[in-house]
Amino acid sequence: MVDLLLAQSAFPEAMSQGVLAHYLFVSAAMFTLGLVGFLTRRNLIIMFLCTEMMFQAAGLALVAFSRYHLNYDGQTFVIFVLTVAAAEAALALALVVFLFRKRDSLSAEAWSELKG
Amino acid sequence: MPSLLHILILMPLLFAVLIALAPSKQARAIAAIGSLVPIGPMLVALWKFDWANGGDLHFVSSYNWITDLGLRLGVGVDSVSLLLIALTVLLGPICVFGSFSAVKDNPKVFYGWLTGLQAAMIGVFAATDLVVFYICFEFTLLPLYVLINLYGSSNRKRAATKFFLYTFTGSIIALAGLVYVVFHHRGIEGDWTFDIATLTSTAMGMPVEAQALVLLALMLGFAVKVPLFPVHTWLPLAHTEAPTAGSVILAGVLLKLGTFGIYRFVLGFVPEAVIAYAPLIAVLSIIGIIYAGLICWVQKDVKKLVAYSSVSHLGFCVLGLVALNNVGLTGSVLYMINHGLSTGALFLCIGMVYERFHTRSMDELGGLASTMPIWSSFMVFFVMASVGLPGLNGFVSEFMCIIGTFQSSPAWVLEGRAGAAGGSLGPWFAFAAGFGVIVAAMYLLYMTGRVVWGTPKHPAGHDDDHSELPTDLNKREISLLTVLAIGCLGLGVYPTPVIEAIEPSVERTLAPYQDLLQAHAAEVGVRHEAASEEHSEPHAESHEGGH
């Protein structure tokens, strides 16, 4: 009950389905853009940023849903998503540097020795 | 509580381990002892067995294994299983002693696997739990795979792989069928069990469509093993490439796992489907009998000929099984034993010649009667046993299979003919199968004519480095063949005890069939009448005559 009251005090009214749909549309668009970017770009850094965009799309949707459902769960989740995204970014940058040293290239196509 | 069967199963295992641990030089001796020792408990088992109630399970013992699946480590034998175990135990020493001169390098591996195989085969026959059965059933593949692969002839690797994959594929599908039966039991009784007897009693309630599916699955697995036309092609290859002992075991026992599976599971689990599809299976068997027989006729490789003859012979065995009457089933079980003895012996004979001449081609061998009279006598003897000469073992079972088929005409069952019993076959099936008897004479005598009789030939491959082997058989070989010959003769002259031993088990298997078969006959009769009314011509009298 307390949660509910809190939620209602912060969000006087629930988001309508129509509004939610807008958010979700943007979120989906971001996700798709990220995906398309991932598929079309060859630069490892850009590709990684595309995945970040997909993560953020999820974050956007989370916030929207959180508002729609009138609870904090979604927003809490967003924090964690951002954290994880940051961790991944750290990892990605380290990897990219490592790879660049090896091949002097940032193209994903430079790495296709393993196949079959 | 431990039972005699545990000793029988574990003893070869123990010896296999011993062989693996002992130095290579001792392997042969240990294997020899290990193959002979189980004869003792075997005899005790034969003696203790209550033959009058042969349909019941004896020496039953069962341990919980996976309680949650209702899976128990269960053993127990009825008369049929026990007889087949006896066959296995008997062929063990034959194989071991028969390999003394053939296996030179790496005897440890050879005898170890051979002895291990023995345990698995006994396990198959002794299992009362489906999973235990399946484990042993599958496990037999591995030793033979290794034996063929390491000790076979030139094309052995392909043969071994084909053998393994072919039968493995078949049995996995069979496993699905078996599991379905278990599932059905669960649906009815609410518990998981793999106990064969329990499943047999509940499986019959399955709807016919489900039975048909299960039949299909089981037959796919067991027919490959038998092997039944058209899934037989692995056998000639495997037999031809296998070492002698492998061939003997393969023909002697391993093929029987398929027919035993049909006997135990197909017949036990899905009676209605069996009745419905018996003609189809019978047709396949008959095609196999004649087709494989004719192929034998044009073989050049003696061993391949005998291998194809196994396909032909096992056709009779399956035919007898789907006759669904006492005579057919009893004959079929007897056939399993007989075929093991006579074909095993033939392979042994061929192996002995191969050891001497390094060839099995009929073009290169010939007229051995003059150089190897003892061998030739045995060869002719076993050929005759295989041809089905009355007085030798093959005849009794072949005759019973054919008569069983003959009897099982629905029309006659409906008429209540005195000698009619069983199923959905009939005289035409028997007649067609009978041609197999002629064909068998054709190819086996053709082979005998080329190899045993004729002018002596000296194969090019003959070298004298095998000085330990005399031209004709030595004492060891003679005694091996003599043992088998006595078996063949004994079962031919006085098969009654064995037949009577088999019958209780057969009767139990057939117990649920009585009413179903009557109903089936009535149904066929109705159809038949309707058909003859349509034609209303007198030519139907050959079947319906007398009214």
Next chain:
Amino acid sequence: MSMMPALTTLLAAADGPFIAGGTAPAWVGLMAGLPLLGAALCVVCACLNVKSKAPGYLTVGLLAGGFVTALAAFMGGSDSDSYGVATIFRWIHASIGAGSEASITANIGYYMDGLSMLWMLFVTGLATVIGLYSTEYVEHDKGLGYCRFFFAFNLFVFSMSSLVMADNLLLLFLGWEGVGLCSYLLIGYFYKKPEAVAAAKKAFIMNRIGDLGLLMAIGATFVVFGTIEFRPLFEFIRDGVDANGNAIAHTWVVVVIPLLFTAGAFGKSAQIFLYTWLPDAMEGPTPVSALIHAATMVTAGVYLVARMYPLYAADEAHIALSVIAWSGAITAFWAAAIAFAQYDIKRIMGYSTISQLGYMFAGLGVMTTTGAVFHVLTHAFFKATLFLCCGAVMHGFAGQLDMRKLSGVGSIAGFKITAIAMLIGCLNLAGLAGTAGYFSKDMILAEAFVTPGEVIFLPWAVGLLMLLTAFMTAYYTFRVFFRVFVGPVKYEAGDDHHGDAEEEHAAEDAHGHGHDDHGFHPHAPRFAMNAAIALLAIGSIAAIPLYFINAEDHGWAGSMVHESTAAFAAPEVHHDDHGEHGEPHAMLSADVVPVSLGAAPEGDGEAAHHGDNLGLGLDPHKAMYVVSGIIGVFGIGLAAFFHGPKGLGGLFIGNRTDTGSPRMDAVARYFGPLPRLAERKFMIDELYDTIIVKPLLVFSHIFHAFDKLVIDGLVDLFGSLPRWLGSLLRPSQDGMLHGYATGMVAGSAVLLLLVVLVALL
């Protein structure tokens, strides 16, 4: 004749076949047991590597023991009460379940009645004599070969005894196949000779074709009667019912089952389509030909039909009997026609055996089991004599059997006994009046003209065909005799490798052998062979009185037959004007019932038969004496005319020269290609080869290829499917990050789309 069926049924019910009811003493089993012991001892001899003639003498001794047993049984068994069944032990017993009490029961048990007794007497007797002959005949092969020969010989007698004395169809089948095996082993005795091996194989396989019929017959019998044991079986048949009590007359039972039995009999007895193995079987040692392929084994078919006769007779349409009669007659004629033009004397005898077996079957077909059985008996003796004589010639001339290369053998020292015996045999075969062969053949011939057309299809035609054959028989028989045994002495030795050559002899003959006449000395038969030949010749003469004793039963054979199942249809026509036998249905006079199926014996020399189909106004039985007597003499005369040697004091009318028979050649020209064709056996072997063996071989090769390519190919194809699929999918793993990502996304999209399509639509 419209009332016939009803009456025959009545008769069948009134008086059935003789069924041995009692218990025979177990020692009758010795007839089979002693030879079996002999076989075992031969194996022992082989194991001990005995190099002497011991196995042979052992065999002869044991076989003689068997003969003595047979005689003892006969003496004891002539009182028909002691005919019966002797059960030794239970061989096969399998209940058929399904609530039925029927079971396949086959004991090692012996069914003793007149028929089996008669057979056993001549089987054991002839076997003993021929065994004696063989001890000398195969002496060159002392050691393992000798043991092998006598092992098979013994085993043969054992199998034959089992066949004849069996008390059930399965034991009969054991004997049936057993004689086949021994025949196989003995034909193939000279296993280094490809022809012998091929002949052995052929014999076995062709027999098996017939055996299939027999097997099916056993099955059908079991299904219908619920038993394969003779006694209950014949009781059912006697009562005309099957095991359920339904009448069997007019059902398939009495048509199909007899026909199946007939198929078996035809295989074993080399009839009609299945005869070709018998001439080839002459590749075997001559004693074997004499015993197995003339006297005993080949008559097993006759025995089988005679044994199962009640079943044949139960069919009022007599379909099976008609088939038998016609097949027999046709075979008789056909084989005689081939024998006409052969030059190999042993083969001529082979064909003559086929021909004579045809007579026997015709006799069975026209319902004179007595005649058929008597002919079996006489034929056994005289044909064995003939073969042994041929064997003596062969033995003496290093395997020479070509009549063109032998002449005047009778004049060579040491061959006197052979020649005389040969003459006796030939006279019998030719059916010269007064010989045993003459009487037995007459019985059959006469009956053919007596049997009414309602019973058998055109019986008189059967008779005419057989008469023609009788003439041909007389001719070809004496063709052999005249060419080989009389005339100027001239011979060529045979090829050593051919047939019964002796190593011993070859060693003696430093000049080598084969066609070197000067260095070759005929090797006259010695004691054992002569004794055997003489004994058999005497036997064939001694068979004559058998026709006259027990005349009211058509001779001794008839009296034996009457105490057996074959009695069911024995003497067909009953004459009530013959007062001396008071059979139960004696009141059925010949005027009323032209044919009776009851056991109404009829003496010879009876009053007129009504079935005067010859149109001579005579009793056929009497007329036949004259007709066939004339025919026989005419045939012999013709042979003398064509093949008799020139001169010799005017005794011979022939003009045979050293090079051949000019008269014969002249006549042969009139017949165009026929003689050539007959010499080539009408190409039947070639025909079979072309229409059966070759196609089958082609099929087998096709199957073999099919198995390898199609069936195994399909398996391999299935096996390679995954591989193929793998090779299709492999390019998707191209190592490119983007490719993978696209694959993942596209795959997921397809998957989701699929789900949407399937689940939501």
Next chain:
Amino acid sequence: MAEKIALIWPEIVLFITTCIVMILGLSPNKQWRSLCLPASMAGLAVAGVLAVLGMTSGSQSETMLPNLPGFIKITVVGVGLLLLMLQGGLIDRREEALVASGRAFSPLRTNRAEYYSLVLFSLTGLMLCASASDLIWLFLALELTSLPTYVMVAMSSSRGRAQEAGVKYFYLGALGAATFLYGFVMLYGGTGELKLGPMAGVIATEGINNITLIGLLLSIAGLAFKIAAVPMHFYTADVYQGAASPVTAFLAFVPKTAGFVALLLVCSVAGWSYGESGNALPEAARIMIWVMAAVTMTVGNVLALMQSSVKRMLAYSSVAHSGYMLVGLLAGPGDGTFGGSGVSAVLFYLAAYGVTNTGAFAVIACLEKRAADRGEPLEVEDFDDLRGLWKREPVLGVVLAVSALSLMGFPPLFGFWAKLPLFTSGIAAGEITLVVVLGINSAIAAFYYLRLLKAAMIDDAKGTADSPDRPMHHPAYSLRLATGVLSAIGVVALVPMAGLLANGAKDAGLYANPTIDRDEGPITVQSEPVDRQIEEPSV
């Protein structure tokens, strides 16, 4: 609160161990440094003890599969110990070789301890996955499992292939993670709950709506990456091949297990209460998993057939094994018996697969080949390299043979026992066609496992004993050999104990079906009453 902490005691211990190991690795003292591995193993063992204690004390997670964590943790500890042993000598060797060659030890330039801590982190993540009771937790645990593995792959070898594997793995992994994350979001969006228990309650009471369904499907698709199921399988072979064998062994077990645990949790939320039989997933999910299962097995197997590299072969076979396990997932908890429960079957299979697979990779890790460029020795990976293994290295040969047979599902080895419940549960769920596909695929798989067996046990070795391409022992041979032997012993010795394990799997597969109480209220599984009733937003 204490009860909830009790649930993750093993994870806590592992975390502490990780810290200790990291510090140990920094020590300039070689003895101390070499304690990294023993310390890791000890920590893991302690975690295992705690897991057992936790299981016996009856603590349950607040999900639909309350007993899942205990079983998974014990399995993870068991297999993890083997895997840890296998990692020994991988990074250490390079490090110590450098130190031995005279380079001064510098804490800044070492990463051996980091490597072990990565391993431990990943295992911790895996355990946390099993304990997860809400989506955040699950997401974080999954990432904790995965992120260290990316690094492990990349650093496992100095050869370019490892880096290539690393980049592929990482990038595609991120794509997968984004997908299931989006799925999780939708799950939350559809139900308004992040906690698995309440979420299941909502779905149980209201039925599954489209957003939730999309969430479910996306989650499955994304998690398919973790288990290497089609269509997310593309990376598998390349990564498995590129990474050093010990790492590959790790990859074959840990992320896969995490993925399956997550899948089980997600599916349990949607509830196995649909379909005709009343215990299936929602039709859409059912179809998706059905197709995935069938295609995954087939694709994995047929591609495995084509390989000449054992590692690639095992990689594809790992794909196929995921396909088999998906059958269990599809079958669901069934009637709660071991034979009928696909969940238990999956858990059982995971355990069996982990042990067996580690054995196979251990054998490969035992050997190495001299490289032509005189650089870091090459891994043994071709079938040809293994030919005649039995003659040279009997123990290795036997271990490999046992592993191959077990992976094949050859009775009576452990792999067979793992496959059997899949059969039973699949049939019990009515998926007969799929079970037949499973059977056929097992047969296809037999082909290449047999090839492995044949190479090791039957074929003659290529070349002579001292030929340059003849594999030689890896420096960490004895440790890895011990791992292999232990695995093989496990494969054999677990058979008699299968009953015990099966019992555990059965309990772990216990499914608290919320539909049972669908009429009475949302959920009853939770140990404490739900005090937080959310009124439905008026829409």
